[in-house]
Each structure stands twice: as C-alpha cells, then as structure tokens.
Amino acid sequence: MTGPMGGAGMMGSGWGFLRSMRNEDRIKGRSVNRETVRRILAFARPYRRHVAVFLVIVVLSSIAGVATPVLAGWVVNAITDDGDRRLVVTIALVIAGLAVLDAGLSLVQRLLSARIGEGVILDLRRAVFDHVQRMPLQFFTRTQTGALVSRLNNDVIGAQRAFTSTLSGVVSNVIALVLTAAVMFALSWQITALSLALLPVFILPARWVGRRLAEITRESYQLDATMNAQMTERFGAGGALLVKLFGRLNEEADEFGERARRVRDIGVLSALYSSTFFVALTLVATLAQALTYGLGGWLAISGSVTAGSVVTLALLLTRLYGPLTALSNVRVEVMSALVSFDRVFEVLDLAPSLVDQPDAVDLPAGPGRIEFRDVSFRYPAASEVSLASLEDVAVLDRTTNEPVLRGFSFTVEPGTLVALVGPSGAGKSTTSMLVPRIYDVTDGAVLVNGVDVRGLRAESLRASIGVVTQDAHLFHETLRANLAYARPEATDSDLWEALDRAQLGALIRSLPEGLDTVVGERGYRFSGGEKQRIAIARLLLKGPSIVILDEATAHLDSESEAAVQRALGEALVGRTALVIAHRLSTIRDADEIVVLDDGRIVERGRHEDLVTAGGLYAELYRTQFADSPRSSPGPLAAARAAAGPPQTD
Numbered sequence: 149m150t151g152p153m154g155g156a157g158m159m160g161s162g163w164g165f166l167r168s169m170r171n172e173d174r175i176k177g178r179s180v181n182r183e184t185v186r187r188i189l190a191f192a193r194p195y196r197r198h199v200a201v202f203l204v205i206v207v208l209s210s211i212a213g214v215a216t217p218v219l220a221g222w223v224v225n226a227i228t229d230d231g232d233r234r235l236v237v238t239i240a241l242v243i244a245g246l247a248v249l250d251a252g253l254s255l256v257q258r259l260l261s262a263r264i265g266e267g268v269i270l271d272l273r274r275a276v277f278d279h280v281q282r283m284p285l286q287f288f289t290r291t292q293t294g295a296l297v298s299r300l301n302n303d304v305i306g307a308q309r310a311f312t313s314t315l316s317g318v319v320s321n322v323i324a325l326v327l328t329a330a331v332m333f334a335l336s337w338q339i340t341a342l343s344l345a346l347l348p349v350f351i352l353p354a355r356w357v358g359r360r361l362a363e364i365t366r367e368s369y370q371l372d373a374t375m376n377a378q379m380t381e382r383f384g385a386g387g388a389l390l391v392k393l394f395g396r397l398n399e400e401a402d403e404f405g406e407r408a409r410r411v412r413d414i415g416v417l418s419a420l421y422s423s424t425f426f427v428a429l430t431l432v433a434t435l436a437q438a439l440t441y442g443l444g445g446w447l448a449i450s451g452s453v454t455a456g457s458v459v460t461l462a463l464l465l466t467r468l469y470g471p472l473t474a475l476s477n478v479r480v481e482v483m484s485a486l487v488s489f490d491r492v493f494e495v496l497d498l499a500p501s502l503v504d505q506p507d508a509v510d511l512p513a514g515p516g517r518i519e520f521r522d523v524s525f526r527y528p529a530a531s532e533v534s535l536a537s538l539e540d541v542a543v544l545d546r547t548t549n550e551p552v553l554r555g556f557s558f559t560v561e562p563g564t565l566v567a568l569v570g571p572s573g574a575g576k577s578t579t580s581m582l583v584p585r586i587y588d589v590t591d592g593a594v595l596v597n598g599v600d601v602r603g604l605r606a607e608s609l610r611a612s613i614g615v616v617t618q619d620a621h622l623f624h625e626t627l628r629a630n631l632a633y634a635r636p637e638a639t640d641s642d643l644w645e646a647l648d649r650a651q652l653g654a655l656i657r658s659l660p661e662g663l664d665t666v667v668g669e670r671g672y673r674f675s676g677g678e679k680q681r682i683a684i685a686r687l688l689l690k691g692p693s694i695v696i697l698d699e700a701t702a703h704l705d706s707e708s709e710a711a712v713q714r715a716l717g718e719a720l721v722g723r724t725a726l727v728i729a730h731r732l733s734t735i736r737d738a739d740e741i742v743v744l745d746d747g748r749i750v751e752r753g754r755h756e757d758l759v760t761a762g763g764l765y766a767e768l769y770r771t772q773f774a775d776s777p778r779s780s781p782g783p784l785a786a787a788r789a790a791a792g793p794p795q796t797d
C-alpha cells in the first residue's frame with residue numbers, strides 16, 4: 149500500500165517528529181481487539197448474502213487460476229511426448245475459455261466487493277453523523293471541527309478498506325495459496341519445499357515493517373486531521389477575518405506549511421516502508437523461480453519429473469508468492485483499517501447527551517410556564533464529553549468544573565416577562581440553556597408547564613421554545629431555507645409575513661434575489677441587526693409559547709436596536725419570556741427582574757424597587773444600563789401596545 153498522501157522530497161526529520169508526536173503513546177497504547185472485530189462483523193451482517201456469493205466466486209476464480217499453469221504443463225508434455233497437435237490446440241482452447249471465465253468472475257468479484265465496501269461506508273457515515281449530532285453542546289465547543297470532519301472522512305474510508313482488503317485480499321489469497329501449494333506439492337514436493345525455503349528469511353522483517361506501517365498510518369491520519377483543522381478554522385469567514393485583521397497571513401502560512409510538511413514526511417516514510425517491502429518480496433519470488441528452473445530442469449533431464457511439471461511449478465510459484473506478498477501486505481492494510489474502525493467506534497462510543505427517557509411524555513399543552521426549582525449546575529469535565537484526539541491535546545482535563553449555578557428558584561408565569569440580569573459570567577446564559585434542555589441540571593429541576601424537562605420528549609419540548617441569542621447562527625443557504633428551518637411547510641406568504649413583523653420586509657424586498665438571497669457563511673452577508681431580525685423572523689415562524697432571548701440586542705447600534713426592539717415586541721406578544729438583557733429598555737417593563745451573581749439570585753423585584761434598594765442592580769443600572777437609549781420603547785412595552793392592556797401582572 150502507499151500512504152494516504154504521496155509526495156516526494158527528503159524525509160529529513162521523519163523519525164524525529166514521529167517520536168515527538170504528542171499523541172503517539174496514546175495511539176500506540178490502543179490495540180485492535182476482539183471487541184472491535186465483533187463490532188465490525190455487526191456492520192457486515194446486512195451484507196452476508198453478498199459476502200457468500202463473493203466467496204463462491206473467489207473459490208471458482210482461484211480454481212481457474214491454478215488450472216491454467218497445470219494446463220500449460222500439459223501442453224509442454226504434449227509437445228515433448230508425441231507431438232499431438234489436436235491435443236495441444238484443445239488444451240490451448242480450454243486455457244482461453246478459462247481466461248474468459250476468469251475475467252468475468254473478476255468483474256463480478258470487484259463489483260461485489262465495491263458494493264459491500266461502499267455499503268459499509270454508507271452505514272458508518274450515517275451512524276457517525278447521527279451520533280455526533282446528538283453529542284452534548286460541550287462536545288462541539290471543545291472539538292476542532294476540522295479534526296472531526298477529517299475523522300468522518302478518512303477513518304470511515306479507512307474502515308471500509310478493512311472489508312474490501314480482508315475479503316478480496318485475505319480470503320481470496322488464502323484460498324489461492326492453499327490450492328496452489330496443494331497442487332505444487334502433488335507435482336513435486338522436493339522442488340516445492342526447496343523453493344519455499346527462502347520464505348522464512350522474510351517473514352520476520354516483514355512483520356516488523358508491517359507493524360511500523362500500521363503505526364505510520366495512524367500517525368498520518370492524525371497529522372491529516374491537524375492540517376484539516378487549521379484549514380476549516382481559518383477558512384471560515386470569522387477566522388479569515390481575524391487572520392487578516394491581525395496581519396498574520398505569513399505566520400498562518402508558515403504554520404500550515406509546517407503541518408503540511410509533516411504530512412509529506414510521513415507520506416514519504418510510508419511509501420518507503422511499503423515499497424521496501426514489495427521490492428523485497430518480488431525479489432524472493434524471482435529467486436525462488438530461478439531455483440525451480442535450475443533444480444527442476446536438473447531433475448527433468450534425469451527423468452524424475454516431466455518438463456511440463458517444471459513449467460507448471462515455475463508458473464505456480466508466481467501464484468504462490470503473489471498471494472504471499474499480498475497477504476503480508478494485507479495484514480498491514482487490515483491492521484490500519486481496523487485502526488480506522490477503532491477511531492470511528494471511539495466517536496460512536498462517546499455518550500450522547502440527554503437521551504429521551506423511555507417513559508418520556510410530550511409537553512402538556514399550556515400557555516408556557518417555566519419554573520426553576522433549587523437549580524444547581526456545573527459544566528461536565530472535558531473527560532466526560534470529549535475525545536483528546538479531536539481536541540488536539542494529549543490528555544483530557546479531568547478536573548471537575550466549579551458549580552456555575554448554585555441553587556436558586558424562580559418562576560416565569562404564563563404570558564409574563566422575566567428579565568435575568570447580572571454581571572458577565574454570572575450564569576445567565578447557562579440558566580437559559582437549561583430550559584430547552586441543552587444541558588441538564590446537576591441538582592434541582594427545571595419544569596416547563598409543570599413537568600420536569602428531563603421527563604419530556606426533547607422534540608416536543610423544543611418545539612414550544614424559541615431562542616434568539618446574541619450571535620444568531622444562519623446556515624450558508626438561502627434566506628428561504630434558513631427561515632423554513634423553523635417551519636418547513638411555511639408558504640412564501642408566511643415567510644413574508646414573518647419578515648414584515650420582524651421589520652425586515654422592506655429590506656429583503658429590495659434585494660435583487662429576495663428570499664433566494666444566500667446569507668453567506670454564518671450570515672456574513674447581513675449586518676448584526678439584520679441577522680438578529682432574521683433570527684426573530686425565524687422565531688415568529690416557529691411560533692413557540694416560550695421565548696428566550698439571550699442578549700439579543702447586545703452589540704447593536706441604537707438604530708438597529710430600535711428595529712430589533714420592534715421586532716422583538718412582535719415576538720413577545722402573548723408569550724412567556726425569559727429575557728437576558730444588557731439594555732435598560734428591555735428590562736424596565738419586565739414583570740420581574742431576577743439579579744444573578746455568581747450563580748445565585750441576589751435580588752429580585754421590579755425596576756423602580758431595585759433601583760431604590762441600591763444593591764447590585766442599582767450599580768449595574770448606573771454602570772451598564774443607564775447609557776442605553778431611553779427613547780426607544782422596550783419590547784414589552786411594544787408588545788403590550790400591540791396586545792392591549794396586560795391581563796396578568
């Protein structure tokens with residue numbers, strides 16, 4: 149085999165960097181075990197019929213392969229014995245027939261092994277994609293996207309090779325080997341034994357080279373992953389902008405060059421090892437053939453074997469060393485393919501987040517009520533949610549995180565707005581994540597419509613919650629696709645209505661492509677306020693009974709803030725809202741303000757009372773909120789103006 153990436157050049161520091169690889173020991177320590185093989189077989193099960201047919205074909209074509217040299221020997225004997233022309237022609241025709249049959253069989257064999265291999269790729273890809281999707285959010289914040297994607301590509305394909313190489317490599321070669329050896333020993337055990345005598349000299353070195361190659365392959369996947377990780381990150385719009393703004397183009401290029409150089413070095417190393425291997429085995433095969441001609445010729449002249457047998461033996465010998473070469477090679481391929489399987493399983497074995505309980509129920513219908521009951525929370529340690537190899541670290545951090553939320557209770561009654569304020573890092577965003585069950589509480593409970601969210605089917609829970617955060621994410625697709633994400637069956641007029649209510653109608657109508665405008669990577673095509681309003685339109689389309697806003701108006705200039713506030717006003721009409729806000733305008737009219745500091749509630753009440761109380765809120769008010777424009781009406785005021793006088797208070 150050749151390395152996953154070729155390339156010429158000096159191998160220079162090859163050995164040095166291999167030793168210095170941070171991950172080497174960790175990778176070396178893992179070996180392919182029986183459990184892995186058992187799991188692989190589970191993936192093969194759906195293809196067992198294909199495999200059975202494949203094996204039958206392999207046996208047939210091996211028989212054809214052994215028959216041809218035997219027939220060639222008969223031709224020689226027919227020539228040397230009595231010169232029977234008809235016999236010679238007949239045998240030649242049989243050889244031709246076998247060749248045609250063999251060609252047909254090889255085609256079917258290739259087709260089958262491709263069907264099986266690609267089928268396994270398909271199954272693995274789907275399994276891994278779906279599993280990764282279900283990983284806790286923490287996993288994605290810790291993982292390098294490029295490394296993950298690289299694993300999904302390289303290793304899944306590597307794993308597929310385990311199937312094709314084992315089947316077409318190991319199985320067919322073993323069958324060919326056994327048949328060939330049997331026929332050879334039957335013809336002349338002396339010649340066969342002698343020509344095989346050279347073999348053991350190569351077995352030990354071959355095994356060593358094989359192990360080395362497997363290691364090199366693992367390394368090369370890892371190096372590939374680091375290279376890909378840099379590309380994915382730096383070529384994202386955000387990363388690219390950062391690189392430009394800091395003028396780090398040359399440093400980035402150098403760093404990439406260094407990583408790419410390692411990929412080259414390991415490619416060269418891998419090519420070197422595998423070709424040494426090949427050349428050596430071809431050499432042995434040819435030497436053994438020479439031996440057969442010499443010894444066989446000697447014996448034929450003295451009359452103990454026929455000339456035909458010598459020809460047959462010499463021809464079969466190539467068929468013997470061929471499979472032997474391939475087999476020792478296949479060992480390496482299968483080993484590295486098994487490693488790939490292992491790496492894929494490693495991802496599949498990561499515990500997914502928050503699986504629905506078996507007795508989970510749908511969220512009971514209701515106007516939307518959120519209750520936090522003695523809620524405590526700490527973020528899981530890295531070792532609980534992540535993989536070192538995807539984070540590009542040697543060992544995962546095992547230290548348990550400090551609690552972020554330290555036991556508090558409050559309720560957002562249906563149709564009311566509760567504002568969560570507090571200094572940065574107080575735990576506001578974390579609190580909001582507990583409602584749609586992005587994380588589970590460590591202690592206490594979060595209840596929606598009176599039911600613990602852990603007892604709800606996540607899908608039904610999330611269907612009734614709309615979230616808009618500070619940096620609303622948009623997919624790199626059309627505006628229409630982004631909006632329809634919230635409600636796939638929405639008609640164009642639904643979309644326009646939502647856009648109008650989100651104060652975006654005029655803007656989008658003025659775009660030449662309208663709803664078909666591509667938002668660009670992460671929505672870079674739009675300004676912050678516009679993106680925010682697209683997110684609000686998306687929320688309006690979803691029409692949830694509970695709305696969570698996490699600093700949805702932070703970082704906006706006052707003009708776009710006014711527009712976003714109006715849009716939010718629309719979004720809040722008749723809904724239950726938990727709002728994390730930096731701006732006074734949003735907080736002033738809240739039914740209750742909950743002030744969070746270091747994971748605890750330190751104050752709660754209405755704006756005027758809290759200002760008078762002179763506590764943390766009053767201080768935040770002075771330092772943070774006071775400078776925000778008082779003139780723009782808060783979303784709640786706008787909502788109430790739209791909905792008429794409030795019913796509950």
Ligand SMILES: Nc1ncnc2c1ncn2[C@@H]1O[C@H](COP(=O)(O)OP(=O)(O)O)[C@@H](O)[C@H]1O
Pocket residue numbers: 286289527549552570571572573574575576577578579
């Ligand atoms: N994914 C995470 N893993 C570990 N700690 C986190 C994570 N996200 C936030 N934190 C920590 O939790 C605390 C509260 O964060 P957050 O809820 O985002 O605060 P706020 O929104 O009030 O500014 C901070 O100390 C922060 O460092």
Ligand SMILES: [Mg+2]
Pocket residue numbers: 576577578698
């Ligand atoms: Mg926050």
